[in-house]
Amino acid sequence: MKQFISVTDVADINALIKKAMVCKAEPLKYQQLGAGKRIGLLFLNPSLRTRLSTQVAARNLGMEAIVFNVDKEGWALEFEEGAIMSGNTVEHIKDAGPVLGQYFDILCIRTFPSLKNREDDYSEMFIHQFIKYAGVPVISLESATLHPLQSLTDLLTISEQLGIKPLNRKPKIVLTWAPHIKPLPQCVANSFAEWVNAWGEADFVITHPQDYELSEQFTKGATITQDQDAALAGADFVYVKNWSTYTDYGKVYENDPAWMLTEEKMKNTNQAKVMHCLPVRRNVELSDEILDGSHSLVTRQAGNRVWAAQAVLHEILTSK
Amino acid sequence: MKQFISVTDVADINALIKKAMVCKAEPLKYQQLGAGKRIGLLFLNPSLRTRLSTQVAARNLGMEAIVFNVDKEGWALEFEEGAIMSGNTVEHIKDAGPVLGQYFDILCIRTFPSLKNREDDYSEMFIHQFIKYAGVPVISLESATLHPLQSLTDLLTISEQLGIKPLNRKPKIVLTWAPHIKPLPQCVANSFAEWVNAWGEADFVITHPQDYELSEQFTKGATITQDQDAALAGADFVYVKNWSTYTDYGKVYENDPAWMLTEEKMKNTNQAKVMHCLPVRRNVELSDEILDGSHSLVTRQAGNRVWAAQAVLHEILTSK
Amino acid sequence: MKQFISVTDVADINALIKKAMVCKAEPLKYQQLGAGKRIGLLFLNPSLRTRLSTQVAARNLGMEAIVFNVDKEGWALEFEEGAIMSGNTVEHIKDAGPVLGQYFDILCIRTFPSLKNREDDYSEMFIHQFIKYAGVPVISLESATLHPLQSLTDLLTISEQLGIKPLNRKPKIVLTWAPHIKPLPQCVANSFAEWVNAWGEADFVITHPQDYELSEQFTKGATITQDQDAALAGADFVYVKNWSTYTDYGKVYENDPAWMLTEEKMKNTNQAKVMHCLPVRRNVELSDEILDGSHSLVTRQAGNRVWAAQAVLHEILTSK
Secondary structure (H helix, E strand, C coil): CCEECCHHHCCCHHHHHHHHHHHHHCCCCCCCCCCCCEEEEEECCCCCHHHHHHHHHHHHCCCEEEEEEHHHHCCCEECCCCCCCCCCCCEEHHHHHHHHHHHCCEEEEECCCCCCCHHHHHHCHHHHHHHHHHCCCEEECCCCCCCHHHHHHHHHHHHHHHHHCCCCCCCEEEEEECCCCCCCCCHHHHHHHHHHHHHCCCEEEEECCCCCCCCHHHHECEEEECCHHHHHCCCCEEEEECCCCCCCCCCCCCCCHHHCECHHHHCCCCCCEEECCCCCCECCCECHHHHCCCCECHHHHHHHHHHHHHHHHHHHHHCC | CCEECCHHHCCCHHHHHHHHHHHHHCCCCCCCCCCCCEEEEEECCCCCHHHHHHHHHHHHCCCEEEEEEHHHHCCCEECCCCCCCCCCCCEEHHHHHHHHHHHCCEEEEECCCCCCCHHHHHHCHHHHHHHHHHCCCEEECCCCCCCHHHHHHHHHHHHHHHHHCCCCCCCEEEEEECCCCCCCCCHHHHHHHHHHHHHCCCEEEEECCCCCCCCHHHHCCCEEECCHHHHHCCCCEEEEECCCCCCCCCCCCCCCHHHCECHHHHCCCCCCEEECCCCCCECCCECHHHHCCCCECHHHHHHHHHHHHHHHHHHHHHCC | CCEECCHHHCCCHHHHHHHHHHHHHCCCCCCCCCCCCEEEEEECCCCCHHHHHHHHHHHHCCCEEEEEEHHHHCCCEECCCCCCCCCCCCEEHHHHHHHHHHHCCEEEEECCCCCCCHHHHHHCHHHHHHHHHHCCCEEECCCCCCCHHHHHHHHHHHHHHHHHCCCCCCCEEEEEECCCCCCCCCHHHHHHHHHHHHHCCCEEEEECCCCCCCCHHHHCCCEEECCHHHHHCCCCEEEEECCCCCCCCCCCCCCCHHHCECHHHHCCCCCCEEECCCCCCECCCECHHHHCCCCECHHHHHHHHHHHHHHHHHHHHHCC
């Protein structure tokens, strides 16, 4: 694996999940693998879980991890080819990329969408330019449209549950839109849809209010409905997530508490496990009742971020 | 020791001071103790000495220390139970705590008081919620009302001096209020009072202007007077510190240069050593003359922060 | 070497360049040298290359490097002797310096000029006060008037080129002013001039528009002209850099695109290699055409920052 920005970079999803499970069972099993290697974690946007779990994963593999908050500790980068840099950007990725590629063996980058111009965001120019110029393997710590480390964690968490309590059928996985107070990226939802579809081992349903359709590029293969109750019926896993509109881009039309998942709605499921990528706005996106209940997997999901990151790093280190 | 947020967490103060002295004499003596352990240093507020000395202490014990400036690199945390998170806070400690507890073996946190609502600050909700949800040992890097790593350093520094030049009586220790330009927390003063009282090996006097009474919860046992001259008479150690009002909470009534310690006032002492936790506003809280003089212990105190932190980490690592 | 803030701290420039080349050839050759040593990297201003390359260099020597963004993670420092600190500065370097000197074996600091008061900036009070009070060796990561790690890198890069393609005469090195959109320090230009003059192995020409004279303190020995074409004629190396005015301090009089280096102007040179310290404002300071062309050394220069830093650290570690 030479880069990790989408599920399309993964040759075998189940093999990667298995590797993550091996890392979880024995965190320091591969602690010699990354000895003498250096990984750079570049943030153009804030992070808690992603940053810390990736640092921990790198250290478990014996690598040195250096965090650099590009926006706060450095300056604004330019990504546009041919730009006349007389504005706010101080350094072009054409210059910063190859320099960073000389200092690090692997580079990780987080870069959020603007949510202002869909075409720009969905072109993923930032991360593609970064890959083009870095000259070393690049891992996405969440880009404009995708969050693959989260999705790998999600499938790892689902696989663990299916291992504990096997079903004699495909699990029903529901991705349900949740209310929020401000426009959020579509990354986590896009990425989860892309991974579950590529995995192919689930009965996958996406439910959201009118006008919140995601890009078909990622959802194709899933059943899509605006009837949340019907979607939840018999669900084994319910993934709760807000996202802003895709079609009329980056808006929040409806912030309807009726879409918040409740215990009442959960009765309709097959004692479904509830998932969320965190951070979660309690009692806006999801109730305390559900988050603190026995069906919540959110803490376990977040803990699994370490092993997902470690599996990806392992894959990159062994395929170099 | 399962947590370190107050002197009440310490079974034997002198034993802890002795351990700090051992660490100082031989910094790398226990460098295998923390091997493979990871410590998270979380800052909701700025820090210089506390952060760096704790990093150094952790490394001396072979631990990996990761600093995370929650406010700058992450986002605002919610600490209130049952909050409907439709405001500025992005993640609840109920979610962040257990996640961080999965990534780290020990967690350290700094969280300042608001100085707006005394009841809230003195409830120490932030650090108590953090402890409740982290699931691993927690060390205070200064909380709303206390700064125990500073106080341990202070007693270590006093003990060192008493070792160099023993007295055939209890030392007289004076905590004196000093002027400042803005309202500061009562933490360092509260904590110093709490520790000296618990230690019980000093003649302890607190002096401050009218209306600057500290909470009895911490000062009980000390002699309290508004007569600075009387307080200083025969003092062996003078701890200088500003704090804002406790009763009519968080105010600065008097910023009277007359309370600034001078060489003239020091003549009344028993050639007292002068202490301050730093940072100090020179020529406002304390004069250059005293800070640069031979009786100042402030640099030594700050250096001792490493050994105090190392003793506490040692205690936690060995009692797990 | 006890400090590294100017070329005057270097006993033998070519020996230091050679040491950097040795480090580049075998990065981990001296990985035991710094074992157990700790280096503090203090930033009062932002940095990308300088910070990361120095971290990498320190690690290559087995040292632990701790980064501290003084302005963002700490608070404003006071540098003026005798200051009555009733303003914005929270801690005096007289207190912070000795404390940091207790925590670290070597301290590195970046502190930019104000560009408001030439006398103040050129007094280099900040870094001199820091050295005075730190009590351990200090390395400049760029100060008010100089950037010695950059200049060492520059001479290393030039020496490498001369090694690849030797000349049977002194190389002609031209430092040419370039347009920019805002006033920049004179540091890189001053420092490059100081180092090339001290090195003494070049035919050195500085060219800039009227009113952009640099301080003679650094340029003395160089040929200075306002005729860019004449300067470039037969040049082997062209160092491109903007700086603000020195005489009428900190101004940008002329931001004349005519001074931007073009392929057309380069025809007049001896197929000169083009250098820049980065970050560069593309198509303002330097055209894409030149930066992306085969004559550009900028990426190589930036990569060499690691080896320059490593040579300086090696020098300090072995002369302690």
